[in-house]
Amino acid sequence: MAETAPSxxxxxxxxxxxxxxxxxxxxxxxxSLGDGVLGLERFAIDHVNGASADHSRIIRLSYHRPDYxxxxxxAYETWAEVEAEAAAKVVTTTGGLDLWPAGAxxxxxxxxxxLSSEDVPFEQLDGAEIRRRWPQWHxxxxxxxxxxxxxxxxxxxxxxxxxRRLAVAHGxxxxxxxxxxxxxxxxxxxxxxxxxxxxxxxxxxILAADAWTNGLLxxxxxxxxxxxTKEQVTYFGCPxxxxxxxxxxxxxxxxxxxxxxxxxxxxEAGPKAAEDCGGSPVDPDERTFERDETAFARLGDFLxxxxxxxxxxxxxxxxxxYTLTPDRDFVVDRLPDLPGVxxxxxxxxxxxxxxVVGRVLxxxxxxxxxxxxxxxxxxxIDRPILLEADPATSWMV
Numbered sequence: 001m002a003e004t005a006p007s008x009x010x011x012x013x014x015x016x017x018x019x020x021x022x023x024x025x026x027x028x029x030x031x032s033l034g035d036g037v038l039g040l041e042r043f044a045i046d047h048v049n050g051a052s053a054d055h056s057r058i059i060r061l062s063y064h065r066p067d068y069x070x071x072x073x074x075a076y077e078t079w080a081e082v083e084a085e086a087a088a089k090v091v092t093t094t095g096g097l098d099l100w101p102a103g104a105x106x107x108x109x110x111x112x113x114x115l116s117s118e119d120v121p122f123e124q125l126d127g128a129e130i131r132r133r134w135p136q137w138h139x140x141x142x143x144x145x146x147x148x149x150x151x152x153x154x155x156x157x158x159x160x161x162x163x164r165r166l167a168v169a170h171g172x173x174x175x176x177x178x179x180x181x182x183x184x185x186x187x188x189x190x191x192x193x194x195x196x197x198x199x200x201x202x203x204x205x206i207l208a209a210d211a212w213t214n215g216l217l218x219x220x221x222x223x224x225x226x227x228x229t230k231e232q233v234t235y236f237g238c239p240x241x242x243x244x245x246x247x248x249x250x251x252x253x254x255x256x257x258x259x260x261x262x263x264x265x266x267x268e269a270g271p272k273a274a275e276d277c278g279g280s281p282v283d284p285d286e287r288t289f290e291r292d293e294t295a296f297a298r299l300g301d302f303l304x305x306x307x308x309x310x311x312x313x314x315x316x317x318x319x320x321x322y323t324l325t326p327d328r329d330f331v332v333d334r335l336p337d338l339p340g341v342x343x344x345x346x347x348x349x350x351x352x353x354x355x356v357v358g359r360v361l362x363x364x365x366x367x368x369x370x371x372x373x374x375x376x377x378x379x380x381i382d383r384p385i386l387l388e389a390d391p392a393t394s395w396m397v
Contacts, residue, residue, distance in 0.1 A: 003175060003176065005195070005197045006173050010200075011037065012036025012203075012204065013029045013033055013037050013202060014037075014039070014204070014206070015029065015037070015039040015205075015206045016040050016206065016207050016208065016209055016216060017041065017207065017209035017210065018040070018041035018176070019041075019050050019210060020052035020160055020346070021208040021344040021350065021354050021361075022041070022209075022358070023039075023354075023358070024354045024356075024358025025206045025344065025357075025359075025362055026039040027163040027170070027355075027358065028358050028363075029167075029365075030166070030171060034171040034172075035170075035171030035172070037171070038173050038175070039167065039172060039173070040178045040179075040193070040195065041177070041178060042179035042212065045174075046157070046161075048320075049321070050211060050320065050321055051321050051322070051348070052156045052160060053156065053320070055267025055272075056155060056263050057153065058096070058152075058154075058251045058261065058263070058352065059075070059079075059153060059154040060096045060151040060152075060251070062096055062115060063114055064107075064110040064397055066114045067374070067375045067376075067377070067378060068375075069117075070372075070374070071353060071356065071372060071375040071376070072352070074371075074372060075356040076150070077356075078359055079154065079159070079355050082355055085166055086162035086165065086166055088158055088162045089155075089158065090154055090155050090162060091152055091155075092154075092246055093149075093152040094151065094246045094249070095151050095250040095251075096148045096150070096151020096152065096250055096253075097130075097134070097145055097146075097250045097253075098111060098145060098146045098252070099137075099254050100144045100255045100256070101139075101142065104256040105257035105259075106257075106259070106396050106397075108124075111146055111255075112124065115148065120148065121148075123148075125146075126141060127140050127143040127144070130143065130145050134249060137306060137307065138306050138307070138308060152246075153263055154351060154352050157267075159355065163354075180193050180195055181194050181195060183205070183216060183219050183220060189340060190202065190203050191203070191205055191338075191340065193205070203340050204340050205341045205342070206344065206365065207341065207342070207344070208343075210321070211226075211284035212284060213226065213323070213343065214226060220335065222335060224381070225385075225390070226323055226324065227322075227323075227324045228321055228324070229281050229282060229321070229322045229348075230280060230287050230292070230320075230321060231275075231276075231279040231319065231321070231322050231348075232278075232279065232318065232320070233274035234273060234274065234296065234299065234318075235316060235317075235318075236270045236271055236303075236311055236312045236314060237312040238311060239312060240309065241269055243309060244264045246266055248264070254302070258277075258298060258302075259275070260274065260276065261276055262310070270312060273310065274299065277322065277395045277396075278292075278298065279295060291317040296317065322348035323348060324393070324395055325386065326385050326388075326393045327385050327393075327394055328394065329378055330346060330350060330376075330379040331344065331379055331380075331386075332360055332379040333379060333382075334364055334365070336381070342365055344358065356372070
């Protein structure tokens, strides 16, 4: 049974969506606004309909542009603050290995140049060195890699729970089964948010609804050219899970098209792997949760060739949604015509940034500015490609 709606009507800030970014935003708002913060989630807390219900997501400093590297540095700092206050471990350092086969679709130089420009230490390895350090990998001498020792995994189950627990401790009210059915102008710079059993009023709104973002933006006169796909990850019961323990095997990304990525043994009794952007477009309200057998076969073929010891009977396959902007850049911005409304979209690679993006959105609404202004400059909601009706897409980052 859904919880009772709070009798309070007026709030200092309301967060719509309590997944990764929304939970982070509720926490960071509550540090400034205390019990003036309301969070509204259309589903149950920790539901499986979206993008952030799992044991692990990659966290890394290795990125194709310096702005991402800078924001990732602040992401690490922000998660450390959350971990300290919550007394909960979210980030596990394993090191990160980005691998490039010959003729890869993603340029290695973009990553090396970005890391160098931001003074992040890294190593460039050849195939022989990859095999020496991690004999689990079966790669030829032509494969190259970047090793960055600070890479690792961030735990969404722990991170989201920590954000919400801390938000409540600071006075925030968080409601589940409370879908926002309308957003309307209330005059004087205020907005009214309508749910099935209550109407709330505020001057500050953070929209962190991911695949359901456009349904909230359209009444405000905005729409983003988003593609929603159903993706999947699989945990494998390999013969020797200890060979893939976090202190023996890093998170990894195969930097080609198709792009694959994976994790050491964490959260389940075997390693996890997946194809990035390998799924088909779906309606988020009608998607299924069945395994895509064609995509699963592609992943199996890749692992059989390059990580054969990771293969075993599937423990299970978990599906999730990717909410993709055409350039796969984030949206972290206020609406130009409604500066009291901020939008956060992780563009299907955002969990590692969830806390810092929530923090930045809170800063924009409470302080009117953020120390990360330079780093989010390319994440504007009115950048040219987001104003096109049918933009070309480029999701390999």
